Amino acid sequence: MESFEVILKPICLVILIVLCLHAMPSSCNFTSFVFGDSLVDAGNNDYIFTLSKADSPPYGIDFTPSGGQPTGRFTNGRTIADIVGQSLGAKSFPPPYLAPNTEAQAILRGINYASGASGIMDKTGFFFRINVKYMQIGRIPLGEQVSNFEQNRIYMVNEMGENYTRKFLRKAIFSLTIGSNDVLNYIQPSIPFLRHDEVSPSTFLDFMISNLTLQLERLHEMGARKFIVVGVGPLGCIPFVRALKLLGSGQCSSAVNTLIQAYNHRLKELLSRLNQEMGPETIFVFANSYDVFMDIIANYHQYSLENANDPCCGGYFPPFVCFKSSDANTSALCDDRSKYVFWDAYHPTEAANLIIAKQLVDGDENVSFPINIRKLYNYNNS
Numbered sequence: 001m002e003s004f005e006v007i008l009k010p011i012c013l014v015i016l017i018v019l020c021l022h023a024m025p026s027s028c029n030f031t032s033f034v035f036g037d038s039l040v041d042a043g044n045n046d047y048i049f050t051l052s053k054a055d056s057p058p059y060g061i062d063f064t065p066s067g068g069q070p071t072g073r074f075t076n077g078r079t080i081a082d083i084v085g086q087s088l089g090a091k092s093f094p095p096p097y098l099a100p101n102t103e104a105q106a107i108l109r110g111i112n113y114a115s116g117a118s119g120i121m122d123k124t125g126f127f128f129r130i131n132v133k134y135m136q137i138g139r140i141p142l143g144e145q146v147s148n149f150e151q152n153r154i155y156m157v158n159e160m161g162e163n164y165t166r167k168f169l170r171k172a173i174f175s176l177t178i179g180s181n182d183v184l185n186y187i188q189p190s191i192p193f194l195r196h197d198e199v200s201p202s203t204f205l206d207f208m209i210s211n212l213t214l215q216l217e218r219l220h221e222m223g224a225r226k227f228i229v230v231g232v233g234p235l236g237c238i239p240f241v242r243a244l245k246l247l248g249s250g251q252c253s254s255a256v257n258t259l260i261q262a263y264n265h266r267l268k269e270l271l272s273r274l275n276q277e278m279g280p281e282t283i284f285v286f287a288n289s290y291d292v293f294m295d296i297i298a299n300y301h302q303y304s305l306e307n308a309n310d311p312c313c314g315g316y317f318p319p320f321v322c323f324k325s326s327d328a329n330t331s332a333l334c335d336d337r338s339k340y341v342f343w344d345a346y347h348p349t350e351a352a353n354l355i356i357a358k359q360l361v362d363g364d365e366n367v368s369f370p371i372n373i374r375k376l377y378n379y380n381n382s
């Protein structure tokens with residue numbers, strides 16, 4: 001019985017996919033392959049030895065599918081990737097790559113490869129500073145995330161053949177939300193990384209852009225055609241950086257934000273160039289999370305939020321840990337999580353993620369360029 005099911009299942013899947021690609025496009029599920037860092041990690045870091053994981057309460061406290069239990073998401077509820085998927089009709093979230101038995105899921109709803117603390121560059125996130133000590137930490141850099149997709153693709157080709165795999169991937173959404181940790185490592189001179197004094201900001205941006213380009217080209221070669229590349233948000237305004245730079249309420253580090261805006265500008269140029277070079281079958285959408293997030297911080301009252309300054313969990317001062325320990329109950333939580341912009345010192349709340357996701361999906365070209373995510377999803381590139 002069991003072995004019968006095992007044999008039957010993939011065949012059914014393939015029939016479904018073939019039907020969905022040919023006869024009934026409306027029966028196709030929303031499929032997305034998610035790459036990135038802790039902003040979109042759905043639990044991969046729970047499976048590796050690392051200090052960067054969100055596997056204990058109160059992380060996930062507002063995540064309904066788990067009943068409020070932690071899932072490895074670095075926020076109280078859903079991530080931006082989760083909400084974008086739901087807005088486009090996804091009935092479930094792509095499982096983390098490292099969770100057991102996810103291969104077959106790749107064909108149904110996609111896979112999440114994202115990993116907290118990771119960056120575009122391999123070395124990013126290698127060191128993590130805990131008080132005065134450096135710890136080496138585990139994370140899956142972007143290049144390795146793309147290699148993991150390559151493994152899943154081999155499975156797809158075995159199941160569906162090369163031609164159907166290509167057809168299937170042409171419709172799927174590939175999102176990349178990465179770059180924040182590269183910037184965070186670069187601006188902390190105490191971290192042994194690309195040293196400020198040795199690598200100029202413009203060389204640093206060259207490295208980021210060239211390394212990212214390489215990974216986008218690898219994905220394109222493997223058949224990805226619909227891309228969302230999320231720019232880096234205004235990290236100069238997050239509680240961690242404001243504390244690092246000794247900035248008071250309502251202030252942001254303009255040095256950090258200037259570097260990020262230069263990166264985002266370069267990224268947008270890169271994506272425009274790739275859009276021209278790769279022809280109409282391929283679209284790269286630049287997601288301007290910077291402006292959206294800045295607008296939320298500046299006009300939080302208009303979004304029915306009440307605090308754009310303090311983290312809801314873990315406090316404003318180092319070491320910024322948001323956790324629940326066995327003896328002492330928990331880090332204090334804010335009274336109303338739906339009114340805060342920041343969940344912890346680094347990550348937005350679900351409330352902020354909802355606003356950002358909605359704008360990226362349905363916003364104008366100042367937010368998603370050249371088209372928004374809903375149009376990207378509906379775009380007929382076959």
Ligand SMILES: *[C@@H]1O[C@H](CO)[C@@H](O)[C@H](O)[C@H]1NC(C)=O
Binds near residue numbers: 017027
């Ligand atoms: C869509 O997803 C549902 C639930 O996960 C699954 O049962 C169905 O087979 C999927 N359809 C296709 C065409 O993949």
Ligand SMILES: *[C@@H]1O[C@H](CO)[C@@H](O)[C@H](O)[C@H]1NC(C)=O
Binds near residue numbers: 163
């Ligand atoms: C796959 O597509 C190529 C090019 O369109 C075609 O020549 C080939 O016959 C197809 N293979 C199968 C197994 O359908």
Ligand SMILES: *[C@@H]1O[C@H](CO)[C@@H](O)[C@H](O)[C@H]1NC(C)=O
Binds near residue numbers: 121122210211
């Ligand atoms: C990637 O970044 C490294 C520095 O970490 C740099 O040496 C290299 O030239 C960059 N570009 C590519 C395409 O790898």
Ligand SMILES: *[C@@H]1O[C@H](CO)[C@@H](O)[C@H](O)[C@H]1NC(C)=O
Binds near residue numbers: 327328329
């Ligand atoms: C932890 O919380 C429970 C219920 O909320 C309470 O009864 C208990 O006294 C708390 N323990 C500590 C150490 O604060």
Ligand SMILES: *[C@@H]1O[C@H](CO)[C@@H](O)[C@H](O)[C@H]1NC(C)=O
Binds near residue numbers: 364365366
């Ligand atoms: C985009 O922003 C510019 C400048 O802020 C504004 O003039 C323009 O109307 C905006 N475009 C749309 C489509 O809203």
